[in-house]
Amino acid sequence: MEIRISGVSKYYYAEGKTIKALDDVNLVIPANRIFTLLGPSGSGKTTLLRCIVGLEMPDTGEIAIGDEIVWSREKNISVPPEKRGLGMVFQTYAIWPHMNVFDNVAYPLQVRGMAKDEITQRVAETLRFVQLEGFERRPATKLSGGQQQRVALARALVAAPKVILFDEPLSNLDAKLREETRKELRAFLGKLGITAVYVTHDRVEALALSDSIAVMRAGQIVETGSPQKIYFDADHRFVADFIGRANLVPARVVAEEGGQTVVDCALGRVACQRRAIPAGAEATLCIRPEFIHVMNGEAPAGQNMVNGRIASLAFVGETYEAEIHAGELQLLARIDPDAGLAAGDAVHFALAPAHCLLVAQ
Amino acid sequence: MNGPTNPRTRLTWSLIFIVGALTVFPVLMLVLGSFSEGLTAFGHFTTDKYVAAYTDPAFFEVIANTAIFVLGTSLLSTVLALFLAYLNTRTDIPFKGLFRVISIVPMMIPHLLFAVSWALLLNPSNGLVNLALKQAFGLDEAPFNIYSLWGMILVEGLLELPIAYLIVAPAMASFDVALEESSRVCGAGTWRTLLRVTLPVLRPAILAAFTLGIVRSLASFAVPAMIGMPGRVQVLATHLYTMISTGFATDYGKAAAVGMSVLVASVTLIVVYRALTAESEKFVTVSSRGFRPTLIELGRARLPLFGLVGLLSLALIVLPVAVLLYTSFVPYSMVPSSRAFSLMSLRHWAAVLEDPISLLALKNSLFLAVVGATLGVMLSVFVAYVIVKVKSRAAGLLESLSYLSFSFPGIVIGVGFMWFFVQTPLYATIWALLLGYIATYLPYGIRPMASAFVQIHGHLEESSLVCGASPLTTMRRIIVPLLIPGIVSGWILLASMFVRELTLSVVLSRPGTEVLAVQILRFSEDGLWGRLSALGIVMIFISTTLVVLATVVGNRFKAA
Incomplete structure (x- = not known):
């Protein structure tokens, strides 16, 4: 589903100074593609992602997911994260340590009040998709980093979200595993054909994964385009320098x-x-x-x-x-x-x- | 053929002997005592005392009261601690420094005096609040009665709050907020997230705080004595106290028999507590790098919630001291008014300073604090050294032994000591109290020392040995100087605990060996509230000075 962001700004106040985390961002994220927000740390990419998912509230502007406006300052609309119907994979995976794999993945369905046998079936399907069949009864904290990552992905996917969001999901993995997981993720997302928004500061990750990249700096989108366009044909010196x-x-x-x-x-x-x-x-x-x-x-x-x-x-x-x-x-x-x-x-x-x-x- | 003995092994075993004598011995005496005929002569093996103790018709009520008291107290302190920790770590509540104050300052106010101040405010005959309300609304009866089970739970719950907070708050602070956020994104609302994610993840810490609350309130004597006994609400601690100190027929055998079950319960709960803290470390998840989410904005609830926290700190810190100070100046209980202020005098202060027993108690308490803390710290240095630096099975045994007394309810272990001291010339001397204090509070001396040792690298010590210094010289020249900050704060901690010690002292103290807390208890039994308050202020002053000194010294060395 398409995401339209118009005129979104977000300010923080620290030690008497105003920090513009997002500075009048206008962006259309196309439907059913993998879209990456790339930028150095502090560029506002995570803040933008959190605004889309509803964990942060912008100070100005409007955000629409598909036909639904989920945030608008002027129209006084603010849909809480739990009503936006999205899926998200966190940087730390946020696997609940007191639940096993099944309960972690089943949670979004239980919250929606789905029938028990349907939940069992859907969870099994999703775990098969992320190649974690038979892991249902394992305590979630006993899994390896890559497996936890896939549990997080399964949990984000299980309720068939409109959009799936990733907040630097590979940054806690070691170099070799990161490369493998990146390929897997690309394959999973390619099969699903779902709108995915991906935040990273790693340019190789962005180039390898994305259909489209937006490079951010100091709360603004500097340039948007395909990986090839960004790498070979950047319009801005900052982008050319940052991407390689x-x-x-x-x-x-x-x-x-x-x-x-x-x-x-x-x-x-x-x-x-x-x-x-x-x-x-x-x-x-x-x-x-x-x-x-x-x-x-x-x-x-x-x-x-x-x-x-x-x-x-x-x-x-x-x-x-x-x-x-x-x-x-x-x-x-x-x-x-x-x-x-x-x-x-x-x-x-x-x-x-x-x-x-x-x-x- | 004997191989060369390692001096460390010899040190370890001598310490095991000393600590074992201090901690295991009183327990053994308690067991022996519970099966014997009388305090002075053990006589034949008998189970009469158990039969007598546990078939006592009053015993059932005592058990029921105790259960309600300890569970209610732990519930109150844990819930309050959770609430405060959440406000502090997760919301934009103003003046967060206040939370640090709440978690530290109550250490300066002895439990006994805290209980007294609430009794002075809310007792049914002349409690200040009750008097004021009766005057204001023309009531015939006092609206509040602190002398009840609920009063005990309220006061003890507030007293245990800081400890519960110190357990829950770090767990809350290290909690990865993404765990909650992902639940929100998955479609769960705020309340469901709280119930399904936040509380379950914090469960080990919550249970640990709850368990420790039970252990501490089970051992608590100040509140049951000050608030329970006037209202005829007996719990195990006061039940024991009644058996050994009032009436003509004191029965140490029966007390030992009852004490056994308290001791067993307490030790079991401490084992559970240690397992829970280990569990809560296992729950630590991948920690988040970088992104720090904004705090929950309380909005319109911000000021009312802050008011609540302010009120709580007022009740915990300002109120007790203010009430005692006020009571020490007015001739009898009266609502603050211009008349009350015109009647103020130093009469009670003069009476206390002329009272030979109060002065003796002051002298004894200061002696015990200074000498006891010094000996306690010296022992702690050696024990901590072996626990941290010597990795042998014997060192492990020493560690278990030295933390054993952490779970000892003072009044129960006091009975055990009594069985021992009565056979020796130590009975009814100040040395009996000294030994008892050191044995019971040893873990509090060892803990800061052990963490100081952890920070001293083994090479520092080894190079001294290579340079030709003996282990003892190495200890004196290298290790102790590096340990000074730990030693100073350990000393002050022990001294401030000894100045206000009550539970062990009520058992071991005899005419001539009165201490401050016991004298305060006597004043309350005689209803001499003015003198009690004056002596109490003296005690708070000494205790506060020591805690402030500890903080200053701690900061001094941290900065260096």
Whole structure:
């Protein structure tokens, strides 16, 4: 179900200062897709999620889920969380320690006064879906982190909610389990085709899971788009920087030539992906380390051609991370482990215009 | 062939011997006494005392009263503690510092005097509130009678409130709010969430507070003596007291026989209590990182609820002291008025300061506090050291032994001591009281010391040994200096408890060895409320000074 958020603000007062947790947020979360709110801590993403679910009350604006307005300051509507018919997976899973798996999952149905045998059947179905068949009688606290996470998911799903919300559900798992659980979650949600709102500060998680990402900063939505759009084609410097590792180089637009925007910067003249920025304007050139393909030796200087020297190499497993001195710049690059390069070597690389991203200041 | 003996093993066993003598011995004497013929001569083995004690027609009523009293008290204190803890940790109630005050300050006001002040306010013949209401509404009869089972429950419940709060509040504070929020999102309303999630998750802590409340009110003597006895409401503690101290035929054998069942009940409940606290640690869930949800806004209920908390702290702290102070200046019970103020004098204060027995009691109490606390702390340092630093089976035995007296009801263990002291020259000397105090309050000395030891790393001590110092030198030069803050606060805690000790003293104190609390009890039995209040204020003053000192010293060392 579609979620429409218009003009929502939320203020906190601490030590005499007003903190804008949400600052006039306008957002439409499309139906039956996985939508991620991504941002650094303190950006307001969790507050926005809690406003949608009803655990926080905004100070202004309106929130509608499907056709129903669940919060409106002007119309004086405030539907409490228990009447919104949503499902939520908490960061800590919030598995009730005094109940076993069955009671945890059955709770939303018991609260709705469903008949006993129907509850048993629905719980069994949902547990089968999250691959926890036969775990009904286990005490919930005796499960592993990944299993608790699936209990929380089952509990959120069992009452067929209109929307399911996730508040950093993977942040309490260790790295390996997090990756597995992320894949599982993607598979579960893909099968369900339900509207899901997912909050995270982990960009890899956001890119891997989402159909659509909204990047937040300081209580505002900076940019919304598909993972590919956000990663390769961000409009904002903050987004380009936050979503992946990036070399950010200040540049000045020279002209538009052959469907490319040409800039001058410390790397010389560089042709970039086309952007509607007028000639003479300042911009930031964003180059991701994985698109800097370093080769041995010097090359004749020219457009999109850069010479430099390897300042340092760090082995990080699947690749070497190199710092390259190019003029006055320090650039981060990835180098293949079998490239046979060492610190101090002179190198050159060509920049593909498609991977030279210009973002507004 | 003997191997070299480890000095630590020798230390452990000597401590087991000392602590065992202090805690197990009186229990053994109690058991022996309950099966013997009389206090001075054990005589033949006999079960007569049990038969006499448990077939006494009054006994059934005593048991019924005791059950209502302890259950009512624990219920009242636990419910109040839950309510206060919820307000403090989860809502936007103003002046949260007040909750800390409620949980600490009652330690400074001795239970005996707290009970006295309520009696002075609400007794049916001349309680101040009753007098005022009778005057104001022209009533013929006093509207309240504190001298009843309900009065006892009210007063004892308020007294146990701080302990219950100290158990419930941390559990409430560490409670993951997401557990409640997820219930709301699942479709349950506020009340259903409270009943199905909040209270069940807190259940171990709630039950622990309730159990400890039962143990403490079972052992309580001050309230039953001060409020129950005038109203002829007997509970086990006062039943025992009546048997050994009033009338011509004191019967220590019968008292021991009754005491046995109190002791067994108390020890059992403490075992339950320790299991519950262990359980409540198991319930700790994944702790939430970062997000701190906003507090529940009380809105219009904010001020009335705060008023209620304010009233409670008034009743717990200000009222008792104010009533005692007032009573110590007026000639007899009268409602505060301009006439009352014009009649005020220092007469009662003068009478107390000229009363040789009161002065003796003051001297004895101060002696017991200073010497008792010093010896108690010295013993505690060694015991805590072995418990924390020596990991052997013997050390485990010592730990169990030293915490045993935590569950001892003072009056019962006093009877046990009586059977022992009467055979020795210690009988009716101040040393009998001294030994009894240290034995009964040892856990309170050990606990702060044990937590101080936990913080001292083993390497500090080991490097001293490697440098060539003997274990005793190491203790004196390295460990004790590091322990100073723990030692100081332990000493003050024990001293302030000894200054106001009542339950053990009423059994062991004899003419010549009166202590403050016993003298106050005598004054109340003689109806000398003015003198009682003056002596009570002296006691509160000493006790408060000690607690304030403990806090200051504690903060001083924390800052360093």
